[in-house]
Amino acid sequence: MTHDLRVRFEDMGRKLAEKPHLKRLGALFSETVLIEIDGNEYYLAFHRGDLERVTEGPSRQTPWRFAIRTDAEALDKFWQPIPEPSFHDIFGFVKTGRGRIEGDILVLVKNLRFFKEFMALGRPEEAAA
Amino acid sequence: MSAQPAYEPIIGRYVTIEVQGRSYRVFVEEAGQGQPVICFHTAGADSRQWRHIMNDAELTANYRFIAPDMPWHGKSLPPEGFEEEEYLLTTEVYVETVLKLVEALALENPIYAGCSMGGRIALQLALNNPEPFKGFIAIEASDFQPAWYDIDWFHRPDAHGGEMGAALVSANIAPQGPKAERWNTQWMFMQSGPGVFRGDLNFYTKDDSLVGKLGGIDTSEKPVHIMVGTYDMTCTPEDAKRTADQIPGATLAVMEGIGHFPMSENPATFRPHFVEALAKMG
Numbered sequence: 579m580t581h582d583l584r585v586r587f588e589d590m591g592r593k594l595a596e597k598p599h600l601k602r603l604g605a606l607f608s609e610t611v612l613i614e615i616d617g618n619e620y621y622l623a624f625h626r627g628d629l630e631r632v633t634e635g636p637s638r639q640t641p642w643r644f645a646i647r648t649d650a651e652a653l654d655k656f657w658q659p660i661p662e663p664s665f666h667d668i669f670g671f672v673k674t675g676r677g678r679i680e681g682d683i684l685v686l687v688k689n690l691r692f693f694k695e696f697m698a699l700g701r702p703e704e705a706a707a
Numbered sequence: 708m709s710a711q712p713a714y715e716p717i718i719g720r721y722v723t724i725e726v727q728g729r730s731y732r733v734f735v736e737e738a739g740q741g742q743p744v745i746c747f748h749t750a751g752a753d754s755r756q757w758r759h760i761m762n763d764a765e766l767t768a769n770y771r772f773i774a775p776d777m778p779w780h781g782k783s784l785p786p787e788g789f790e791e792e793e794y795l796l797t798t799e800v801y802v803e804t805v806l807k808l809v810e811a812l813a814l815e816n817p818i819y820a821g822c823s824m825g826g827r828i829a830l831q832l833a834l835n836n837p838e839p840f841k842g843f844i845a846i847e848a849s850d851f852q853p854a855w856y857d858i859d860w861f862h863r864p865d866a867h868g869g870e871m872g873a874a875l876v877s878a879n880i881a882p883q884g885p886k887a888e889r890w891n892t893q894w895m896f897m898q899s900g901p902g903v904f905r906g907d908l909n910f911y912t913k914d915d916s917l918v919g920k921l922g923g924i925d926t927s928e929k930p931v932h933i934m935v936g937t938y939d940m941t942c943t944p945e946d947a948k949r950t951a952d953q954i955p956g957a958t959l960a961v962m963e964g965i966g967h968f969p970m971s972e973n974p975a976t977f978r979p980h981f982v983e984a985l986a987k988m989g
Contacts, residue, residue: 660882663938667878673855673940683857688866690874 591629648677739767747825753781
């Protein structure tokens with residue numbers, strides 16, 4: 579499961595590179611984001627809107643700007659073509675108590691469209707936007 | 708026969724009203740004939756949210772829809788001196804704005820329809836100022852919604868509040884809507900004036916003056932119909948039900964596959980629910 583998710587995030591990174599509008603929206607986004615699923619850590623290092631690498635944890639030494647923590651079932655629901663209510667948006671994890679968003683939230687909010695559209699790249703292609 | 712312009716039936720005009728001693732030039736769109744329905748938009752947006760209803764020939768055959776841009780929104784100007792002012796909407800200003808518009812536009816017995824903060828004001832009017840109205844359609848409306856976000860995110864010198872606001876409110880848009888309309892809905896937030904969404908949210912997320920008072924609404928002559936979308940994370944179906952349950956005689960419609968901006972994000976899904984709502988107004 580942990581390896582599968584890393585591969586999935588890397589695949590999303592490849593899709594990201596094929597989206598010129600996301601390249602433009604993410605031009606100022608060079609941050610590391612921690613995504614924690616059922617306690618398994620994935621450090622996603624972005625540079626100017628590109629996903630440069632995905633590193634699996636655990637790590638107490640990798641700095642990150644903000645983190646999204648949720649569970650595999652919630653993430654799977656989020657990645658459905660038509661997610662059910664509250665699983666259609668990353669803030670739904672927080673609103674329903676299925677996850678937490680932590681760290682420098684303002685950086686997330688300043689890059690919110692970019693990051694939401696990146697996370698949606700885990701959905702089937704036709705549902706991503 | 709000479710060629711006719713291919714205009715939509717919606718026309719736009721301006722009216723000047725005075726609210727709490729200040730003058731506001733307000734833009735108003737209108738379409739149709741018959742029973743007047745005055746339609747109010749959500750926070751951070753404008754009357755374009757209502758354009759699908761206003762372009763619906765079957766509905767405009769019997770209803771005259773009037774949709775203002777609230778002061779500071781859309782094509783309505785902010786008041787003189789806005790450049791040094793922190794815009795913070797209040798219940799008092801909002802209620803007086805609605806009442807002054809009804810008076811200035813000479814509307815007789817209009818139905819009130821409003822979404823989100825416009826839905827909140829529907830309940831305020833139903834409680835405190837029902838006289839001018841035939842009934843109230845309160846969409847994505849509840850007695851009180853504390854913020855699950857920091858409203859100060861949306862007015863900063865180092866970032867575009869409109870773009871951040873749109874990205875936030877996309878959390879309240881259902882994935883089932885047509886892509887073009889989901890993005891048109893966000894475009895209005897991207898366009899809103901600096902600090903306007905924040906100022907609207909100041910009212911929407913802090914004014915709890917309806918809490919505990921909804922039982923005082925008399926629906927015997929002025930119906931109250933509440934509508935809510937299943938994908939609305941700001942005013943959830945549970946919030947709307949809690950609100951409806953407190954108003955004797957109020958009715959509630961839960962709309963599947965729709966979010967916080969029903970008339971704008973998914974017009975086809977919204978339409979039958981709105982037809983039902985209009986019918987409930989008598």
